Amino acid sequence: MEVDKGKGEAEETRKVAEADRDTVTLKSSDGKLFEVSKEAAARLSTVLAGMIAGGSIDDNGTDLKQIGSEALENVVDYCNKHANSIPSAALISSSISFNTAPFKEPEEWERKFVDRLSHDALFDLVEAANFLGMERLLDVTCHKISEMMKGKSPDQIREVFNIKNDYTKEELEEIRQELAWAFYDD
Amino acid sequence: MAEAEIDKISELPDDVLLDILGRLVVTAGDVHAVARTSILSRRWRSLPWPQITGVSLDVSKFFIPSDEWQRVRQRRRRRRRAWEQDQRHATAAFTDALARFLEAPASKRVIEKLSLKFFLRRRDDLRRIGELVGGAAAGGVVKSVELEIVVTEMKSVAPELEEQTKLGNGERFGHFLHDCPGAFRSITKLTLKDMWFHDAAELNSNLLRGCNNLQFLTLSSCGIFYPKTLPNADEPSRPPALTIDAPELRLEFLRCDLCDIGGVELVQAPALSGFSYYAKVIEDSAPISFGCTPSLKCLSLGHCQGEDTFVKLK
Structure with a gap:
């Protein structure tokens, strides 16, 4: 069913793509097609920029087998929102990232964008952003995750992220002793 | 946000996890929070701590x-x-x-x-x-x-x-x-x-020559050893001076506080822009001599008078 729907979308997308070359079509691991601004994709993702420049973009939908449809939808949504949020004059300079400010603060709309995501969707998006080389989106999502960890004890962090404690009692004791300074706070 | 059903965070690649931890250090202000993540699980302990x-x-x-x-x-x-x-x-x-x-x-x-x-x-x-x-x-x-x-x-x-x-x-x-x-x-x-x-050369040449990228140097209550009174001498001896004679030195700021040195001789310090000197005692001889210091903009001199009073000359 999903694939059929995807095909329908593909035909529609192809028509649009033929009429307007400003977009590229991306295909998720489960065969769904998404259309994204070519300019925004190239600017925000080093991998997509490479594919566009190298001519390996398929008009019928470029296969992104590692990314599920939900994550890809968020990626595309983010790119399109980004395309609308920045005046075009600033595009060129924003595509070059300097290492001077290592951690850029997310903008208000970016905060809202990640805040509305479910836990699983957030992590799928981090993986997609990492795979596509989307530095800015990675910044925004990693910022969100670090905020979720902030001020929490190891037990609380385990609970939030469902991290399984695979240490033995002896090992835990050993680490606690080794890093005793880290567990003491004024 | 609902809590995780499965542990997705631990599956993230090293560099992404390190990025998250790096932010944690920056926002939490110290390394303790990051060190504590070692206790979460083996996966987290294996992470090299972030390059921030x-x-x-x-x-x-x-x-x-x-x-x-x-x-x-x-x-x-x-x-x-x-x-x-x-x-x-x-x-x-x-x-x-x-x-x-x-x-x-x-x-x-x-x-x-x-x-x-x-x-x-x-x-x-x-x-x-x-x-x-x-x-x-x-x-x-x-x-x-x-x-x-x-x-x-x-x-x-x-x-x-x-x-x-x-x-x-x-x-x-x-x-x-x-x-x-x-x-x-x-x-x-x-x-x-x-x-x-032990001797002036250690401070004058070894330190300054060894640190060829040094920009800021603060010497506080440091000194150069000298015999308090020379035999057959009428006057008490003076400790050797700190000599800065390094044309290739990048030193921009030098601060000497209450040092046991016989002044500072700035022979060649091309990048030096700030110099601050607080002497322990006032001496008859000039404490500072200037050679080639073309970048010097800010000079602060003073001495410790009596107990704890500083007199700032400039």
Whole structure:
């Protein structure tokens, strides 16, 4: 069913793509097609920029087998929102990232964008952003995750992220002793 | 947000997890929060700690106040030994944390500034710290290093042992400098306190020549050893001067506070833009002489008059 729907979308997308070359079509691991601004994709993702420049973009939908449809939808949504949020004059300079400010603060709309995501969707998006080389989106999502960890004890962090404690009692004791300074706070 | 059904965070690649941890250090303000993630699971312990652009480690943050310490504190005799032991533990924990911070995999991100504050302890301890710093600087992981070397408080040293203690400090520092040339080459800021050097050359040439990236140097209560009165001399001898004669030196700021030196001779210090000198006593001879110092913009001179009063000349 999903694939059929995807095909329908593909035909529609192809028509649009033929009429307007400003977009590229991306295909998720489960065969769904998404259309994204070519300019925004190239600017925000080093991998997509490479594919566009190298001519390996398929008009019928470029296969992104590692990314599920939900994550890809968020990626595309983010790119399109980004395309609308920045005046075009600033595009060129924003595509070059300097290492001077290592951690850029997310903008208000970016905060809202990640805040509305479910836990699983957030992590799928981090993986997609990492795979596509989307530095800015990675910044925004990693910022969100670090905020979720902030001020929490190891037990609380385990609970939030469902991290399984695979240490033995002896090992835990050993680490606690080794890093005793880290567990003491004024 | 709903809690996780499955553990997705631990499946993220190393560099993404390191990025998250790096942010945690920046926002939480210290390395403790990151160190604590080691206890989450094996996956987290295997992570080399993040390369963040500014790492600041202060040995005083690595002390673990123990009940034992509280108890021995009451008893004067055992106090010193307990302090030594605490110092040793703190230095070991400090060095481990430094090693974990520096062992992060090579990537495009580097530590712009590494600030370290540690004790002038045994030669082996210092060498380990120096080798870590030198290795990281040589590998391009660290761009600039700031060192503040902490020595035993002079007020806890008997007055008759003060000179000997300061000379011992100077000797230990000399060994450190000799053992770890790589570390000193990367230093941009150095703060030394209560160190006396055996001869002027050690301070004048060894230190300044060894630290060819040094931009900020603070010498506080440091000095150069000299015989108090020469035999067959009428006047008391004057300690040797600190001579800065290095055309290739990048030193921009020099601060000498209450040093036992016979003034400062700025023969060649092309990059020096700020110089601050607080003398212990007023002498008849001029404390400072200027040679080639084309960049000098800010000069602050003063002396300690009577008890604790500073008189600022400019």
